[in-house]
Amino acid sequence: MNRSGLINKIADKHVNIAYFAETVRNDENIRAEVIRQLLTNNNIMVYYHCYYIISRASEEEPELFYEYWDDFAALLDHHNSYHRDIGLTLIANLTKIDEKDLFSGLYDKYIQHFNDAKFMTAQCFLQNIKKIVMHKKQYIEDIVKLLVEADNRCHYPKKQKELLKSDIIDVFAVVYRCTINKGIVEEFITAQRNSLSPKTRKKAKSLINKYGL
Known part of the structure; x- marks a missing residue:
């Protein structure tokens, strides 16, 4: 599947999240491309569907996404609250396998979102801090x-x-x-x-x- 074909399939409102979550777990190249689209594509139908895919896949096999920790952490400072939500969620998923204790250096920034500019992002923070305290x-x-x-x-x-x-x-x-x-x-x-x-x-x-x- 070429890049444009992949993007078109992901942008479809009926995208099969489960299928793509399995695909990114099994195909390193597609995984890298979906993450690239998540981080760089400005079309909400693309980046938000990529988020659904990566969120699901990273809950199932977080070790596959640990190398992208810094990329996901950078989203916590994003001007767009949707991207902040994405960062909060993906970092929470990765704390399960955070063998380098990277979260310790991110903790102060992470908890700032308890009082985020957007109320729904504060809700997202709490939903994810629930996962973090388990890990x-x-x-x-x-x-x-x-x-x-x-x-x-x-x-x-x-x-x-x-x-x-x-x-x-x-x-x-x-x-x-x-x-x-x-x-x-x-x-x-x-x-x-x-x-x-x-x-x-x-x-x-x-x-x-x-x-x-």
Whole structure:
């Protein structure tokens, strides 16, 4: 398949993500080209579909993508929030096999997206930090202390901030049994019983019942 043919297939709104995810895992040349398109193509139908493909493939075989760590990390500074989301997701996938501990040098930049200019990118950050704390348990306590300070650290409108707390609760559901700071986690969760966000209230009550808080 030539480059233009590959791009046209990926840009198709009915693109088969599973097929291409398998293809990039098995073909080094196509893998390199899909990543190149992800990083350089300005057509959202191309780069976002490439993102779906690489995200899926890197969850299944992250070791194939570790050499692109710096390329994915650079996306965290991108002016386009979609690209920041891509960077957040792909870096999170690669922390599973981060044998050189590259994440330690990226941690401060990564957590800045808890208060990203775009609310949806802050949500993306939380969805991915949930994966990171499973792979990098040494960050659990720092992350817990960061997230319970959402009201002070995040400068979104009240309704958005309350909705964001539903994603924070998802992170706490992952780390609750591991953290030594159960007290502040429990205080945060129980406080959300009266959240303005129905989604946050529901998740809070579910954890309260699960852990008998």
